[in-house]
Amino acid sequence: MERPNLDYIKEISGxxxxxxxxxxxxxxxxxxxxxTEYITQxxxxxxxxxxxxxxxxxxxxxxxxxxxxxxxxxxxxEDLKYGDTKLKDEFNEILTSVEEIISNIA
Amino acid sequence: xxxxxxxxxxxxxxxxxxxxxxxxNLEVLHEFPNALEALKYIRDHHVDLIFLDIHMPKLTGIDFxxxxxxxxxxxxxxxxxxxxxxxxxxxxxxxxxxxxxxxxRFEKCMTKLEMAFAASEEIPIVxxxxxxxxxxxxxIDRRLIKLKFSDILLIEAKxxxxxxxxxxxxxxxxxxxxxxxxxxxxxxxxxxxxxxxINFTQIIDIQDNSVLIEKSVIPISRSNxxxxxxxxxxx
Numbered sequence: 001m002e003r004p005n006l007d008y009i010k011e012i013s014g015x016x017x018x019x020x021x022x023x024x025x026x027x028x029x030x031x032x033x034x035x036t037e038y039i040t041q042x043x044x045x046x047x048x049x050x051x052x053x054x055x056x057x058x059x060x061x062x063x064x065x066x067x068x069x070x071x072x073x074x075x076x077x078e079d080l081k082y083g084d085t086k087l088k089d090e091f092n093e094i095l096t097s098v099e100e101i102i103s104n105i106a
Numbered sequence: 107x108x109x110x111x112x113x114x115x116x117x118x119x120x121x122x123x124x125x126x127x128x129x130x131n132l133e134v135l136h137e138f139p140n141a142l143e144a145l146k147y148i149r150d151h152h153v154d155l156i157f158l159d160i161h162m163p164k165l166t167g168i169d170f171x172x173x174x175x176x177x178x179x180x181x182x183x184x185x186x187x188x189x190x191x192x193x194x195x196x197x198x199x200x201x202x203x204x205x206x207x208x209x210x211r212f213e214k215c216m217t218k219l220e221m222a223f224a225a226s227e228e229i230p231i232v233x234x235x236x237x238x239x240x241x242x243x244x245x246i247d248r249r250l251i252k253l254k255f256s257d258i259l260l261i262e263a264k265x266x267x268x269x270x271x272x273x274x275x276x277x278x279x280x281x282x283x284x285x286x287x288x289x290x291x292x293x294x295x296x297x298x299x300x301x302x303x304i305n306f307t308q309i310i311d312i313q314d315n316s317v318l319i320e321k322s323v324i325p326i327s328r329s330n331x332x333x334x335x336x337x338x339x340x341x
Contacts, residue, residue, distance in 0.1 A: 011209055012124055019124060026117045055161055056115060059185045062206040063117065 001093070004064035004101045028102050031060055035095050042088070051080035054091070061094065064101070069094040107223070108152060111137045112144040112170070113159035113183060118205060122157045122183060125212040132216075141170035142332055153178050155219065160184040165333050171196060172292045173336065179222055181215055183207065242289055244270065244279050251277070255294055259308050259319050261286055263301040271322065298334050299327045306337060 006020070013019040038053040058073035072094065076087040109126065111134060113119045119137045126134050135151065138144040142165055144156070158180050160167035167182060168189070177198045182189070185205045193199050200222045201215040242258075243250045257272045263283040270277045270286075279286075287295070287303055297303045298317065302324050310318040315326050317334075326334060 008206055008208075012121055014128075014209075023117065023120055026120060030115065030117055052161065052163075055185055059115065059118060059205045062185070063121075 001097060002066055002068050004066055004098055006105075007065050008063050024102070024105055027060065027063065028105070031057075031098065031102055034060070035099060038095070042085075047080045047083055047085070051077045054080060057095070060098070064098060066094065066098070069098075107132050107154045107219075108135050109133065109155040109157060110135055110144060110147065110153055111157045112141055112162070112167070113137075113157070114139050114162045115159070118159065118183065121205075121207060122212075125207070125209060129216055141165040141167065142336060145170065145173060145336065148174075148178075154223075155179045155181065157181050157183055160186060160189055164329060165336070168192070169292060169333065171199075179219065181219070242286075244277060246277060246279065253277070255291060255305075256307075258290075258295075258305050260305060260322060260324060261303040271320075273320075296330075296334060296337060298330045299325050306334065312338075 009020055009023055013023070034053055034057050038050060038057065041047075041050040041053060054073055054077040058070060058077060061069040061073055072087060072090060076091050079085070079087060109132060111119045111122050111126075113122070116139070119139075123134050123137060126132050132155075135153065136147060138147065141158075141162055145165075147153075148156075155178055158167045158170065160182060161184065162170075165173075167184070171177065171180065177196075180196070180199045181201045181203060182193050182199060183203045183205060187204055190202050193202050201218050203211060203215060240256070241252050241254050243252055245251075253270065253272060257274065259271045259273065261283065262269045262271070264278075266280060266282075268279050268281050268283055268286055270279060283297070283301070283303060287297060290303065294305055294307055295303055296306050304317060304319055304324055306317075308319050310320070312318075312326075312334075315328075315331070316323050317326060318324075
């Protein structure tokens with residue numbers, strides 16, 4: 001499974017470590033909320049709302065350099081709009097992986 | 107050049123703000139987590155440029171654009187490539203940045219903006235034309251029936267069907283609310299509930315959490331209420 005990386009964040013920061021720290025704090029704050037919201041909506045079988053959250057999470061996957069995850073999220077978001085949840089397990093694995101990584105970033 | 111950033115994701119706003127720091131003569135006046143706050147702000151403040159997300163709760167970027175009377179230049183920032191064609195229908199949309207935005211792509215956008223601002227000084231601004239389509243054809247028993255937008259009162263979702271109530275009669279069509287919503291002009295129609303789109307020019311009154319249109323009382327969902335209130339010409 002691909003691993004998240006900080007290449008994009010370093011590109012934005014232009015080497016500004018202060019910015020990188022602030023940015024990662026925001027991601028550490030936003031991502032768990034989005035994940036919780038996604039799980040709540042999925043548990044409630046609200047697939048259209050789930051697709052909306054996947055849309056936001058997709059951006060985070062791109063930020064963290066998860067190109068395969070990003071592509072899967074694009075497909076999953078569209079599938080959800082049509083009531084198709086077959087990519088749920090794969091997407092959930094990505095969420096778990098991202099959560100582990102970002103919680104361990106200092 | 108005075109700009110604002112409108113995006114419900116704090117991380118997305120931070121990226122654009124950071125890119126803007128490196129651009130001479132570009133000032134970010136304010137950042138907004140939703141379009142409604144941005145709307146209030148631009149009523150009272152001059153803004154040359156808006157970095158605008160499309161997918162936002164309550165009021166989407168496209169709905170926001172539709173409410174602007176004298177829109178400034180807009181750069182759309184989105185994770186969705188599907189709106190590109192729709193976006194370029196608006197002459198004031200200068201660029202369409204797909205997230206995550208690279209620094210190189212942002213710099214290219216700044217060049218486009220410079221050219222757009224230079225051109226707008228030379229060429230009179232042409233206002234956005236009204237949608238030339240004023241009607242909609244629906245398929246009823248293999249007949250295509252023309253409905254004038256102005257005659258449609260409301261549309262209700264009913265399982266796999268929608269019911270279109272017009273001034274003259276009610277039509278039952280095999281379609282979804284989402285599909286018909288995409289065909290309707292946002293200047294006239296608004297979804298106010300998961301199951302209802304209304305022609306808000308036909309509202310008789312609004313009381314508590316419902317609107318009266320002809321003889322129908324339609325519920326307003328809590329999430330759609332702010333957008334409806336925003337559209338009304340309140341005294």
